[in-house]
Amino acid sequence: MKKRILTVLVAVLLVASFTACAAPTATPVPTSTPAPTAPPATPGNPQLPLVSTKVTFTLWIQSFADIATVLGGDMNKNLYWQEMEKRTNVHIEFVNPPAGQEQDNLNLIIASQKYPDLMQLGDQGYTGGWDKAISDKFIIRLNELIDQYAPNYKAAFESSPDMNRDVRTDEGNIPGFFQLAPGPLGATFYGMVVRKDWLDDLGLAIPETYDEWHTMLTAFKTQKGAVAPLLLPANGLPAFDVFTAGYDVGAAFINVGGTVKYSPIEQGYKDYLTTMHQWYVEGLIDPDFATKKEFLPAISYTTTGKTGAWWDVTPMMSMEKMMGAQKDPKYALAAVPSPAKTKGQTQHLFQSSTRTGGAFFAVTTACKDPATAVRWMDYPFSPEGSTLAMYGIEGTTYAVVDGKPQRTDLILKNPDGLSQQQATFKYLRWQMGDTLADPLIDVQPGSDNAIYDAAWKMNNDGAYIWPSKAALSTEEGAQYSQIMGDITTYVGEMTTKFIVGTEPLADYDAFVSTIKSMKIDDAIALQQGALDRYLAR
Amino acid sequence: MRIPEIRKDWKANWVLYAMILPVLVFVFLFNYIPMAGILMSFERFSPKLGVFGSQWIWFQNFKDFFTSYYFGRLLRNTFLLSFYDLVFAFPIPIAFALLLNEVRNKPFKKAVQTISYMPFFISMVVVAGLLIDFLSSTGGLTAIIGKLGGPTGNLLGMPGAFRPIYVLSNIWQGFGFGSIIYMAALTGIDEQLYEAAEIDGAGRWKQTLHITLPSLANTVVIMLILRMGSLMSVSFEKVLLLYSQSTYSTADVISTFVYRKGLLEANYGYSTAVGLFNSLLNLGFLVGANALSRKFSSTSLF
Numbered sequence: 083m084k085k086r087i088l089t090v091l092v093a094v095l096l097v098a099s100f101t102a103c104a105a106p107t108a109t110p111v112p113t114s115t116p117a118p119t120a121p122p123a124t125p126g127n128p129q130l131p132l133v134s135t136k137v138t139f140t141l142w143i144q145s146f147a148d149i150a151t152v153l154g155g156d157m158n159k160n161l162y163w164q165e166m167e168k169r170t171n172v173h174i175e176f177v178n179p180p181a182g183q184e185q186d187n188l189n190l191i192i193a194s195q196k197y198p199d200l201m202q203l204g205d206q207g208y209t210g211g212w213d214k215a216i217s218d219k220f221i222i223r224l225n226e227l228i229d230q231y232a233p234n235y236k237a238a239f240e241s242s243p244d245m246n247r248d249v250r251t252d253e254g255n256i257p258g259f260f261q262l263a264p265g266p267l268g269a270t271f272y273g274m275v276v277r278k279d280w281l282d283d284l285g286l287a288i289p290e291t292y293d294e295w296h297t298m299l300t301a302f303k304t305q306k307g308a309v310a311p312l313l314l315p316a317n318g319l320p321a322f323d324v325f326t327a328g329y330d331v332g333a334a335f336i337n338v339g340g341t342v343k344y345s346p347i348e349q350g351y352k353d354y355l356t357t358m359h360q361w362y363v364e365g366l367i368d369p370d371f372a373t374k375k376e377f378l379p380a381i382s383y384t385t386t387g388k389t390g391a392w393w394d395v396t397p398m399m400s401m402e403k404m405m406g407a408q409k410d411p412k413y414a415l416a417a418v419p420s421p422a423k424t425k426g427q428t429q430h431l432f433q434s435s436t437r438t439g440g441a442f443f444a445v446t447t448a449c450k451d452p453a454t455a456v457r458w459m460d461y462p463f464s465p466e467g468s469t470l471a472m473y474g475i476e477g478t479t480y481a482v483v484d485g486k487p488q489r490t491d492l493i494l495k496n497p498d499g500l501s502q503q504q505a506t507f508k509y510l511r512w513q514m515g516d517t518l519a520d521p522l523i524d525v526q527p528g529s530d531n532a533i534y535d536a537a538w539k540m541n542n543d544g545a546y547i548w549p550s551k552a553a554l555s556t557e558e559g560a561q562y563s564q565i566m567g568d569i570t571t572y573v574g575e576m577t578t579k580f581i582v583g584t585e586p587l588a589d590y591d592a593f594v595s596t597i598k599s600m601k602i603d604d605a606i607a608l609q610q611g612a613l614d615r616y617l618a619r
Numbered sequence: 620m621r622i623p624e625i626r627k628d629w630k631a632n633w634v635l636y637a638m639i640l641p642v643l644v645f646v647f648l649f650n651y652i653p654m655a656g657i658l659m660s661f662e663r664f665s666p667k668l669g670v671f672g673s674q675w676i677w678f679q680n681f682k683d684f685f686t687s688y689y690f691g692r693l694l695r696n697t698f699l700l701s702f703y704d705l706v707f708a709f710p711i712p713i714a715f716a717l718l719l720n721e722v723r724n725k726p727f728k729k730a731v732q733t734i735s736y737m738p739f740f741i742s743m744v745v746v747a748g749l750l751i752d753f754l755s756s757t758g759g760l761t762a763i764i765g766k767l768g769g770p771t772g773n774l775l776g777m778p779g780a781f782r783p784i785y786v787l788s789n790i791w792q793g794f795g796f797g798s799i800i801y802m803a804a805l806t807g808i809d810e811q812l813y814e815a816a817e818i819d820g821a822g823r824w825k826q827t828l829h830i831t832l833p834s835l836a837n838t839v840v841i842m843l844i845l846r847m848g849s850l851m852s853v854s855f856e857k858v859l860l861l862y863s864q865s866t867y868s869t870a871d872v873i874s875t876f877v878y879r880k881g882l883l884e885a886n887y888g889y890s891t892a893v894g895l896f897n898s899l900l901n902l903g904f905l906v907g908a909n910a911l912s913r914k915f916s917s918t919s920l921f
Contacts, residue, residue: 185883186882186883189882189883189885190882192666192667192885193666193887194666195666195667209884209885209886218665218667218668219667220667309757316863316864317864369756369772369773370755370756370773370776372773372776372863372864372865373751373755373773373775373776373863373865373866375863560663563884563886564683564886567880567884567886568687568688568689571689571867571879572688574864575864575865575867575868577864578776578863578864578865579865579868582776582865584777584778584865596688600688
């Protein structure tokens with residue numbers, strides 16, 4: 083009898099655990115904005131702590147690959163966030179999507195409707211745009227709360243007309259707290275890189291045209307034994323159009339003096355593919371590029387002499403220099419401009435920084451106390467808060483030298499053997515959104531970043547760059563994604579095939595007419611509308 | 620069954636019923652309740668508005684898919700990948716089980732069996748990683764294939780090589796484990812039959828032909844029918860891990876398309892419609908195969 087009872091108990095327990103897993107949770111009740119009772123706050127340092135009794139918010143924010151080794155998997159062990167909590171008395175529970183799967187994770191959160199209180203959005207999108215995210219009651223419109231509780235943020239974006247435009251959507255909503263750069267524009271962080279020590283060995287100058295690139299890559303292959311003289315990402319196009327700019331095209335939409343053009347159906351795109359195909363056949367491009375899945379070039383290639391030219395981002399370059407020098411003391415890198423068709427030709431595309439960053443912190447409808455959340459998000463824009471967000475704690479992460487803040491050795495030459503990037507992850511605020519951009523460290527004259535910036539913008543006016551804040555309306559967005567979903571897939575696979583040669587370039591005209599038959603003209607018209615509205619904002 | 624009988628049955632076996640309850644609940648929760656989500660395929664689904672609040676567009680999602688540029692290719696790729704897998708990978712575990720059955724040396728048999736199971740327990744992600752490395756332009760397998768007169772270069776980037784790679788690696792991964800069920804069926808054959816056949820003068824080959832194969836036939840047919848039910852659902856993870864833009868033309872299948880549309884582009888309604896269409900095809904194949912089998916042999920699932 084006892085045994086029987088046990089069996090039943092086990093069975094019941096099993097059932098209970100299954101039901102517990104699937105129990106539906108109540109949908110969050112959107113709280114209405116509390117009626118303003120006090121006059122709007124004025125810019126300056128707020129009274130600390132912000133709240134007398136501890137408030138807790140959940141915050142969905144991007145993580146990084148080795149968070150487990152650097153911070154034991156817990157963002158609350160980061161010095162900046164600890165200091166923020168100490169000062170504001172607001173505790174943050176971090177919700178970190180797996181690195182590299184942010185968009186999947188966000189879509190799952192939206193589908194499940196179990197939102198964290200605050201979210202770092204913008205790098206990951208919402209189908210239909212931010213106006214729709216607000217009308218869908220996913221995030222809340224912040225205009226009124228900002229007027230009331232965020233004097234520092236408001237003063238920062240109102241200091242320039244383009245920021246004042248870019249923090250708003252087409253419908254005039256402010257969806258969140260962006261990263262703002264009221265001072266000089268931030269440096270470019272993405273572009274092409276070559277092995278400078280190889281160039282010097284071979285007696286070559288920094289290449290400026292596609293022909294000079296060809297000469298250089300051939301020399302890398304024959305004289306330096308590079309198995310993959312040039313690395314390309316899997317789609318054959320380094321991002322931000324930094325390798326196609328010489329042919330006056332990008333990967334998708336460009337803004338040619340107010341007119342929208344879709345690059346793959348332009349002549350320049352064909353020229354680019356012709357050049358790349360020739361290089362691929364000659365063995366100048368990584369033979370495996372088409373099946374690589376890395377978003378950034380693999381260290382196993384860039385620091386070992388397997389390759390001599392690739393696309394890169396500035397944080398990676400400092401790591402590559404460190405690792406490359408261990409194997410080859412002469413290892414040196416140079417940022418190089420996008421190749422041109424002819425020497426001295428002015429180009430129009432590079433990776434641009436805008437005064438308003440792409441990422442922003444938003445308040446979801448699940449947040450029970452939006453006013454406190456807004457005051458908390460305003461803190462990094464106040465004089466004290468911005469110093470903390472940009473440089474950390476005086477004496478620990480920075481010291482003032484000649485009136486300018488400088489990073490200490492805790493960051494630059496970490497005594498625990500952390501790389502600069504890992505030390506940044508551990509001690510500083512590094513996530514985008516809800517800060518002022520650091521104008522000093524980023525482009526200090528003579529710094530690496532400033533040198534790269536100058537090289538990547540050489541002979542380049544950036545006139546064709548697509549304004550990232552131009553947006554489609556909800557209805558347009560649905561139609562647009564229906565059209566562009568198929569076209570993007572088609573263009574992506576055909577581009578690789580043209581480069582590899584599985585598809586002969588003679589079929590390029592058929593490629594263009596297929597894109598046209600997939601209604602690209604409708605998509606261009608939609609984007610033209612978005613651009614017109616943006617320019618008129 | 621009349622009421623008293625049910626009651627008697629319940630009294631005698633209620634513990635058994637209690638034990639199966641968790642399984643029933645599991646199936647109900649995870650297989651039946653999600654079926655309500657099929658409604659999404661008739662909507663322009665928005666998570667915020669929910670299944671009952673979203674805009675109904677009836678068959679528009681299906682129309683969009685059927686007229687899509689990729690409809691024919693997805694159908695062809697999915698079918699061909701599964702079909703080749705069925706034709707080449709299905710018979711091999713059977714042949715392997717038969718061969719192994721003839722081995723009389725026990726330790727050798729056990730060793731072969733264990734070694735052949737092993738690949739099955741390697742995670743798909745690891746298998747894909749191995750394949751990507753071995754088949755790259757400098758990979759070991761590429762070198763061997765090149766020596767044998769095959770193509771050189773990055774094999775995973777060649778649209779023409781994707782199906783052979785997929786099927787052959789599937790065989791390598793699955794033949795050992797797939798043979799277990801046949802081995803089990805083989806041990807169930809009455810030894811007396813073999814003894815009788817031996818007395819009648821039948822050799823090894825005749826014994827296999829007239830005793831082993833007919834005894835195995837039922838298992839083979841059931842396995843085949845079950846297999847038909849998933850003819851249009853290829854191994855999603857494997858394709859996702861191995862394909863790339865350069866091989867979409869042979870490697871992009873319905874399930875990867877559903878993944879891209881649904882999870883990456885958040886086009887839930889459309890993605891559900893495509894998934895539903897795929898399931899209907901599978902159901903059709905399953906019922907068809909079952910009907911055929913019932914007609915030509917006495918074996919069938921239902």
